[in-house]
Amino acid sequence: xxxxxxxxxxxxxxxxxxxxxxxxxxxxxxxxxxxxxxxxxxxxxxxxxxxxxxxxxxxxxxxxxxxxxxxxxxxxxxxxxxxxxxxxxxxxxxxxxxxxxxxxxxxxxxxxxxxxxxxxxxxxxxxxxxxxxxxxxxxxxx
Numbered sequence: 001x002x003x004x005x006x007x008x009x010x011x012x013x014x015x016x017x018x019x020x021x022x023x024x025x026x027x028x029x030x031x032x033x034x035x036x037x038x039x040x041x042x043x044x045x046x047x048x049x050x051x052x053x054x055x056x057x058x059x060x061x062x063x064x065x066x067x068x069x070x071x072x073x074x075x076x077x078x079x080x081x082x083x084x085x086x087x088x089x090x091x092x093x094x095x096x097x098x099x100x101x102x103x104x105x106x107x108x109x110x111x112x113x114x115x116x117x118x119x120x121x122x123x124x125x126x127x128x129x130x131x132x133x134x135x136x137x138x139x140x141x142x
Contacts (some may be wrong), residue, residue, distance in 0.1 A: 014041045014073040015090055016055065017083075018064045021046035026068075026122050031085060040090035068114075080105075081114045 017033065020026040020120040030044045045052050047064035056071060070083040078086045088098035088106070 010075065012040055012072045012074065012086075014043065015086065016043045016045055016071045016073075018045055018047040018052055018069045018071070020065050022123075023121055024124060025117060025123060031090070035066070036094070037092040038090055039092050039095060042087065042090055081111050084114055085110055 005052040008071070017030075019030050026124050029059065033042055033044060038039040045055065047069065051060060057076075059069075067080050068083040070086050072078070072086075082100075085101050088094040088101065091098075100106040
């Protein structure tokens, strides 16, 4: 559950996780998420793909390749640490841990985990572009 505008509570019935399909760590985590018992169904969609663009036309799709993004069925958008925590919240075995990760004691651990994953990803990702540092967004311009 999350709070919407005006303070009303919005029920989260389904989450869409946008992941980088070119990142081996992201693909591994996608597979791990799919094997878990889900209390809230997770749709795993490649970030910046045609499917992601169709579902979320107003989203910054280039940004979703830089930072894990999760979208709730009520339009909630979770980024980075919050996105990872909400993924864990959706899983039966990990929901109690997700609650702890939102506390003052757990939040730094969650943030450090996300930063470590980002560092690993930066060290293992294939270089983009033709040496100019520009990455191609999957499905862009097709």
